[in-house]
Amino acid sequence: AQTVTQSQPEMSVQEAETVTLSCTYDTSESDYYLFWYKQPPSRQMILVIRQEAYKQQNATENRFSVNFQKAAKSFSLKISDSQLGDAAMYFCACQRMDSNYQLIWGAGTKLIIKP
Amino acid sequence: GAVVSQHPSRVICKSGTSVKIECRSLDFQATTMFWYRQFPKKSLMLMATSNEGSKATYEQGVEKDKFLINHASLTLSTLTVTSAHPEDSSFYICSARYRKGEQYFGPGTRLTVT
Numbered sequence: 001a002q003t004v005t006q007s008q009p010e011m012s013v014q015e016a017e018t019v020t021l022s023c024t025y026d027t028s029e030s031d032y033y034l035f036w037y038k039q040p041p042s043r044q045m046i047l048v049i050r051q052e053a054y055k056q057q058n059a060t061e062n063r064f065s066v067n068f069q070k071a072a073k074s075f076s077l078k079i080s081d082s083q084l085g086d087a088a089m090y091f092c093a094c095q096r097m098d099s100n101y102q103l104i105w106g107a108g109t110k111l112i113i114k115p
Numbered sequence: 116g117a118v119v120s121q122h123p124s125r126v127i128c129k130s131g132t133s134v135k136i137e138c139r140s141l142d143f144q145a146t147t148m149f150w151y152r153q154f155p156k157k158s159l160m161l162m163a164t165s166n167e168g169s170k171a172t173y174e175q176g177v178e179k180d181k182f183l184i185n186h187a188s189l190t191l192s193t194l195t196v197t198s199a200h201p202e203d204s205s206f207y208i209c210s211a212r213y214r215k216g217e218q219y220f221g222p223g224t225r226l227t228v229t
Contacts, residue, residue: 033216045220100147101212105158
């Protein structure tokens with residue numbers, strides 16, 4: 001069974017600084033996707049970044065980048081130049097390819113931005 | 116990205132009544148939609164997977180007779196909470212699979228059963 005683990009229930013960072021959120025996963029599949037979603041207080045789930053497992057190059061989206069270590073099954077999210085609007089719950093997820101592409105979710109990390 | 120709407124955003128109903136939540140993909144066709152339940156400060160819990168034109172697949176522990184799911188078209192899935200009780204109060208979120216590797220979420224529905 002696939003599992004996703006986020007070991008940091010809460011993280012805080014000073015505005016304009018850089019923060020890294022950790023995520024590890026376990027899967028026996030060779031083809032899968034990994035995601036980071038952001039859930040602000042509005043509770044709308046917003047896709048932050050996506051990584052295809054067969055791509056070795058780490059995905060980046062503006063201030064957001066990932067460190068994908070396939071052998072270690074690690075998928076951390078780095079947020080550079082943190083902004084107040086980055087404050088949210090961040091969820092790591094792994095997409096199964098064998099069952100309608102279900103997402104397996106981590107427990108989430110609450111990110112606090114200090115002004 | 117693609118847009119998914121969910122209606123209503125908030126609903127209050129009395130115990131014993133039923134309530135329907137709609138999930139629509141506005142600018143794409145979704146053969147698969149998912150329904151989640153989220154408790155405060157917790158992650159998303161998958162309730163069921165809905166495929167257009169076929170019966171939904173429910174996760175273990177989810178009562179299919181209580182949470183009726185219908186996916187009658189490629190753009191609409193509905194979740195009906197039947198004979199609602201206060202313990203059904205929660206935040207319900209739907210998502211729609213756009214293509215491999217892309218899933219978009221509705222804004223959620225807060226259900227309060229009094």
